[in-house]
Amino acid sequence: MIRQRHLATALAAIVAVALIALPASVSSQVREVPFTHIEQQIITAIDPAGAVDESSMHSAINLYDPLLYPNVEKGTMEPRPHLAESWTISPDGKTYTFKIRRGVKFHSGREMTAEDVAFTMDRVLRIKRGFFWVWAPVLEPGSAKAVDPYTVRFQLKEAYAPFLGTMLLLFVMDKDLIMANLRPGPHGEFGDYGASLLERQDAGSGPYRMEKWERATEMVMARFDAYWRGWKPGQITKVFYKTVVEEATVKTLIISGQADMVNQWLSPPSFLELKQVPGIVVKEDPSVQLFHLLMNTKKPPLDNLKVRQAISHAFNYDIAIQQIFVGATKAKGPVPVKVPGWNPSIVTFGRNVARAKQLLSEAGFKPGDITIEYLWITGVPMERLIGLLLKSNLEEIGIKTEILGEPWGRVVERAAKAETTPHITAIFDTLKYPHVDSHTYGMYHPSCWGTFRCMSFYENPAVTKVLEQARRSVDTTEQLKLYKEAQALIVKDAPSIYIANPLHRIAFRDYVKGYRYVGLLGFDTAFYDFTVAK
Amino acid sequence: MIAESHPAGEPTVARAQEWGKMWFRFRQSSLSVAGLGIVVAIVFCAVFAPVLAPHPRHAGSFVDFENSLRPPSLKNPLGTDDAGRDILSRMLFGARISVSLSVIVLGIAVAVGIPLGLIAGYWGGRLGDAIMRVTDVFLAVPPIALALAVTAALRPNLTNAMIAIAFAWWPWYTRLVYGQVLSLKEEQFVEASRGLGAGPLRIAFREILPNAWSTILIKVTLDMGFVILTASGLSFLGLGAQPPTAEWGTMIAEGRIYLPGYWWAATFPGLAIFMTVLGFNLLGDGLRDVFDVHIEQWQAGS
Numbered sequence: 001m002i003r004q005r006h007l008a009t010a011l012a013a014i015v016a017v018a019l020i021a022l023p024a025s026v027s028s029q030v031r032e033v034p035f036t037h038i039e040q041q042i043i044t045a046i047d048p049a050g051a052v053d054e055s056s057m058h059s060a061i062n063l064y065d066p067l068l069y070p071n072v073e074k075g076t077m078e079p080r081p082h083l084a085e086s087w088t089i090s091p092d093g094k095t096y097t098f099k100i101r102r103g104v105k106f107h108s109g110r111e112m113t114a115e116d117v118a119f120t121m122d123r124v125l126r127i128k129r130g131f132f133w134v135w136a137p138v139l140e141p142g143s144a145k146a147v148d149p150y151t152v153r154f155q156l157k158e159a160y161a162p163f164l165g166t167m168l169l170l171f172v173m174d175k176d177l178i179m180a181n182l183r184p185g186p187h188g189e190f191g192d193y194g195a196s197l198l199e200r201q202d203a204g205s206g207p208y209r210m211e212k213w214e215r216a217t218e219m220v221m222a223r224f225d226a227y228w229r230g231w232k233p234g235q236i237t238k239v240f241y242k243t244v245v246e247e248a249t250v251k252t253l254i255i256s257g258q259a260d261m262v263n264q265w266l267s268p269p270s271f272l273e274l275k276q277v278p279g280i281v282v283k284e285d286p287s288v289q290l291f292h293l294l295m296n297t298k299k300p301p302l303d304n305l306k307v308r309q310a311i312s313h314a315f316n317y318d319i320a321i322q323q324i325f326v327g328a329t330k331a332k333g334p335v336p337v338k339v340p341g342w343n344p345s346i347v348t349f350g351r352n353v354a355r356a357k358q359l360l361s362e363a364g365f366k367p368g369d370i371t372i373e374y375l376w377i378t379g380v381p382m383e384r385l386i387g388l389l390l391k392s393n394l395e396e397i398g399i400k401t402e403i404l405g406e407p408w409g410r411v412v413e414r415a416a417k418a419e420t421t422p423h424i425t426a427i428f429d430t431l432k433y434p435h436v437d438s439h440t441y442g443m444y445h446p447s448c449w450g451t452f453r454c455m456s457f458y459e460n461p462a463v464t465k466v467l468e469q470a471r472r473s474v475d476t477t478e479q480l481k482l483y484k485e486a487q488a489l490i491v492k493d494a495p496s497i498y499i500a501n502p503l504h505r506i507a508f509r510d511y512v513k514g515y516r517y518v519g520l521l522g523f524d525t526a527f528y529d530f531t532v533a534k
Numbered sequence: 535m536i537a538e539s540h541p542a543g544e545p546t547v548a549r550a551q552e553w554g555k556m557w558f559r560f561r562q563s564s565l566s567v568a569g570l571g572i573v574v575a576i577v578f579c580a581v582f583a584p585v586l587a588p589h590p591r592h593a594g595s596f597v598d599f600e601n602s603l604r605p606p607s608l609k610n611p612l613g614t615d616d617a618g619r620d621i622l623s624r625m626l627f628g629a630r631i632s633v634s635l636s637v638i639v640l641g642i643a644v645a646v647g648i649p650l651g652l653i654a655g656y657w658g659g660r661l662g663d664a665i666m667r668v669t670d671v672f673l674a675v676p677p678i679a680l681a682l683a684v685t686a687a688l689r690p691n692l693t694n695a696m697i698a699i700a701f702a703w704w705p706w707y708t709r710l711v712y713g714q715v716l717s718l719k720e721e722q723f724v725e726a727s728r729g730l731g732a733g734p735l736r737i738a739f740r741e742i743l744p745n746a747w748s749t750i751l752i753k754v755t756l757d758m759g760f761v762i763l764t765a766s767g768l769s770f771l772g773l774g775a776q777p778p779t780a781e782w783g784t785m786i787a788e789g790r791i792y793l794p795g796y797w798w799a800a801t802f803p804g805l806a807i808f809m810t811v812l813g814f815n816l817l818g819d820g821l822r823d824v825f826d827v828h829i830e831q832w833q834a835g836s
Contacts, residue, residue: 247791266791269603269616273795323599378772381616381791388617388778391595403777404690 033532035236035512037525038244038253038262042216047198048171049120050129054430057522058241062221064171064204067098067117068164070434070523072516077288077434078340079164083112083172083205084152093159093474098167100150104228106174106205114146119175121154123193131169134433137447138163159474162435168520169433174203207528208239218242221527234531254280254507260532261508261515267381268326274507285517286329287504288336290429290439291382293374293390293497294455298418301370306363308494311424312349313356314393321500324385331498333491334439338501338519341436343484346491348498356397367398372423375414378405383426386499390424415452424497425455430521436483441467444490456495463489556824566820572813580629587623593780603796613798615789617778621798624780625806631781632810635696636761640754642700647707648743648750654708655715656738666712669705677702678764685773692781695774699764703757710753714746721745748825752818759814766807782807 041055048060069082084098104112121144124132138156147153156163178194185192194203202210207229208221221239223231242259244250247266253259255277266274275282293315301307321328335342360367374390376383384405391401404422406414414420432438441448445467448454463486470482491498504517506524514530560566584590588611598618606613612621650669654662672680677699684698718724719742727741766783768774775781777788782803789799 248793252794267616269792269796273792319599323602381788384777384788385597385599385617388595388597389599391778392597395595405772405776406690407772 031233032238033234033236034238034240035261035527035530035532036240036242036253036259037527038242038250038259040243040245040247040250040263040265042243043213043219043241045130046202046210046213046219047195048130048173048204049124049127049132052130054522055243058525059210059219060171061206061522061526062208062239062528063202063206063210064173065104065206066168067170067172068167070168070518070520072518072523072526072529075516077165077431077518077520079168079434083117084167087164089164091474094156096154096156096163097147098152098154100152101228102150104205105226106177107202107209107224108174108177109226110174110176112172112174112205113149114152115149116172116175117152117170118144118146119178120170120173123173123178123190124170126187126190127193131166131432134162134166134169159472161471161473161479162433162437165434168523171204174205177203207526216243227528229528232531234533236527236530236532239527254509257509260512261506264504264506265380266505266507268324268505271505271507272326279510280507281510281512282505282507283515283517284327285504285519286338287502287517288338288431288519289502289504290331290334290336290498291325291328291386291500291502292331292334292427292429293386293499294425294427295495295497296418296421296423296425296455296457297459297493297495298457299421299423301363301365302372302423304363305493306359307365307370309349310356310359310363310397311394311399312494312497313352313359314397314399315349315390315497315499316351316393317499318351320386320389324382324389325500325502328500328502331500333487333498334443334496335436335487336431336439336501339431339436339439341480341483343487345484346488348491349494353396360397360399368400369398371400371402374401374403375411375422375425376403376405377408377411377426379407380426380428386426390497412452415455416450418449418457421455421457425452427452427455428502429453431519432521434520436480437471440483440486440490441471444486444495458490458493458495460489460493463493559824560820563820563823565816566823569813569816569818569820572809573817576629576810576813577633579626580633583626583630587620587626589620589623590627592619592623593627593778595778603792603799605796606798612802613796615785615799616792621785621802624785625782625803627780628782628785628803628806629810631692631775631779632762632765632807635692635765636758639696639700639703639761639765640757643703643707643757644750644754646700647704648711650704651708651711652715652738652743655712656719656734656742665708669708669712672702672705673709675702678767681764681768682771682773685768690773690776692769692775692779695765695768698768699761702764703761706757707750707753710749711743711746714749715742718742718745748821752822752825755814755821756818759811759818762814763807763811 039055041053043055043059044053045051045056046059048064051057051060065083067082067084068079070077071080083101083104085101087096087098089096100114100117106112122141124130125135125139125141138158138160139154144152144154178197181194181197182191183196185195187193207224207227209224210219211222212220219241221241223237244253247270250262250266251270251274254262254274271282274280295302295308297303317330321330329337332348333343333346374387376387387403391403394401411425414422432442443453444458445464446459449457466482466486466489470479470486473479473482508515511532511534512530513533516529517524579586596619601614601618602616604610604614610620615621650665654665680702681698684701685694688694724737724741727737765774769781769783770787775784785803786800792799
């Protein structure tokens with residue numbers, strides 16, 4: 001009762017203050033709404049053509065606009081109109097024509113045209129960084145052409161199933177600004193292609209302009225007044241995007257209220273701790289991420305299918321999902337369960353120690369014969385815990401495990417060759433573009449060997465053929481059937497221990513409204529979507 | 535009295551009296567005694583870890599995720615870590631690793647550093663110059679930085695961490711012995727044995743070195759703590775012990791992300807390192823007071 005009375009008094013006070021304050025806020029046009037977001041991963045590239053990791057994507061999504069956008073309003077990742085208002089696809093699946101929205105302003109004040117879109121595409125393909133590999137199989141510089149100021153056409157070498165989805169990754173850049181600021185560089189007439197300019201400022205049309213960037217420390221973004229989607233009261237006007245590495249510090253910052261939102265990379269026990277703090281919301285969503293242990297199929301004894309099957313049977317999935325990930329979904333094959341095109345009829349491995357032992361002896365190994373190396377990325381404590389679990393599970397079937405933690409840079413280095421790649425590597429793999437192709441072709445076609453996504457060095461001619469057919473097929477039903485067939489074939493060969501589609505967690509103060517989990521790399525942290533109701 | 539009636543026994547008694555005097559001097563400082571107590575306790579823990587630990591299996595590949603991050607209780611006096619393992623048991627086994635590691639590292643440093651220092655100091659010449667210049671180069675780099683560079687080049691594990699630290703540590707002993715030899719070799723007893731016809735090897739190892747032992751012993755005692763600190767530092771950075779090894783630095787690194795809510799995971803291993811370094815430092819200081827002539831004279835004069 002007493003508490004209720006206090007509440008009533010407080011409410012009355014708020015109403016009174018609001019009544020007095022209202023005319024004032026109307027007269028001063030923009031109420032400043034500052035917002036502090038903490039991220040543990042550093043932004044490696046603010047040039048969208050170089051962005052591949054989550055934090056770099058955050059800068060791209062807030063400073064630039066992609067051609068198409070995931071349909072966050074409907075809660076799906078299907079592409080919806082954004083800078084492009086509409087599009088048509090030729091019957092052979094090789095020509096895509098986009099109508100560009102009129103009246104979109106770059107931060108320089110100039111209107112965006114089809115010319116800028118074509119320029120951006122050429123630039124990514126020539127620089128060969130970031131997501132260029134997504135387009136490299138079907139496009140080359142000059143493939144994208146401006147038909148008129150508001151129409152752009154992409155001419156593909158062959159039909160390419162995930163193409164429309166990849167347009168979410170095409171962040172359109174201001175051609176004039178870049179061309180006026182070229183420095184000498186490796187790209188012939190284009191010099192450095194604006195690389196030095198884009199170290200200092202952005203060339204986008206996004207909701208925020210970059211005010212300040214100190215690598216590995218802080219990025220400050222301020223509202224772009226002439227943004228084409230317009231502004232409502234309560235939307236964030238200034239973003240302080242800070243890099244803080246230590247998990248304990250990150251927690252302290254949000255508990256003390258110095259941060260409004262903190263990133264997803266905290267451990268489950270830390271999120272549990274934050275949940276108990278009044279005023280903090282921990283939002284949990286089933287993610288479209290895959291956590292798996294990649295087995296190097298080119299490294300003995302893992303080149304033996306039976307050994308891989310034995311290991312897959314020895315692992316205790318339930319403990320991993322329930323007690324380490326705390327509330328994840330068991331991964332059913334390489335494609336996360338929530339992704340359209342996932343094959344529900346896949347039969348995955350479950351824990352069966354007797355079967356594991358039998359497989360191992362069928363393969364001709366006695367307990368104690370095998371020692372394998374397990375590699376985890378230092379800074380991702382969950383991978384260490386999974387390693388401890390794997391070690392104790394494999395001990396039961398007589399396989400010894402050496403657990404080794406190395407920084408991300410070393411992991412990428414070791415992934416370059418099958419000989420240097422360890423027996424087993426723990427990887428979190430987020431969907432790169434909204435298509436099942438990302439977690440099939442992108443991980444199991446030999447063309448990807450040498451990257452961290454393909455540390456299995458998987459090779460099965462039948463699968464390679466199906467994947468290539470799937471990519472080229474124009475008929476969506478046929479396409480989906482092929483991708484599903486590929487999934488079933490891949491799982492049978494056990495190139496990975498498919499463990500979990502973990503929950504995506506993020507924490508923010510309860511006055512932050514409008515957060516939506518999208519599932520695609522970085523799109524949930526679009527500050528334009530948030531309002532602050534303090 | 536006995537000494538007078540049995541002249542042959544005199545040196546033994548004199549030595550016993552000497553030890554007695556030293557022990558008396560050592561006891562004058564309660565801090566030194568506390569240091570000795572801590573060191574004895576830690577070595578005891580290290581030796582009897584399997585007996586003392588309530589859950590000895592938890593130092594190995596045991597996991598129990600259901601009981602992860604439990605606060606201190608009767609079952610787990612210092613709580614459990616993120617894999618549900620008893621922190622007290624792991625800390626006791628951690629003492630084993632820390633103590634044996636620093637004994638091995640200092641053993642290598644002493645075995646390499648002292649002969650080099652003797653050679654450089656007693657024989658001198660070009661060889662001596664060469665040894666000392668190389669030593670200077672090593673001394674110019676802070677030990678932790680040098681050890682980091684070495685472990686980064688090798689595969690990160692406990693053995694390589696040991697090699698790396700020993701690699702960074704021997705020059706200090708070369709420097710120390712070199713200085714001692716330079717001052718001792720002009721002393722009268724050295725002149726005397728030279729006059730009696732002793733060869734250079736005998737003079738270096740039987741006359742000079744025994745007189746430098748007290749200084750070396752103090753340095754070793756003080757260094758025990760610092761080697762443990764350095765090794766834990768390497769493990770903390772992921773360049774030393776690898777999971778599931780129970781090493782104090784690794785335990786702090788693994789537990790620190792759970793601060794402040796699950797404070798026990800990082801705090802207790804941190805305290806263990808703190809106490810160990812403190813113990814060896816106090817003991818080293820105490821030994822210095824006992825052996826150091828200058829301090830004795832100062833005390834007598836005041």
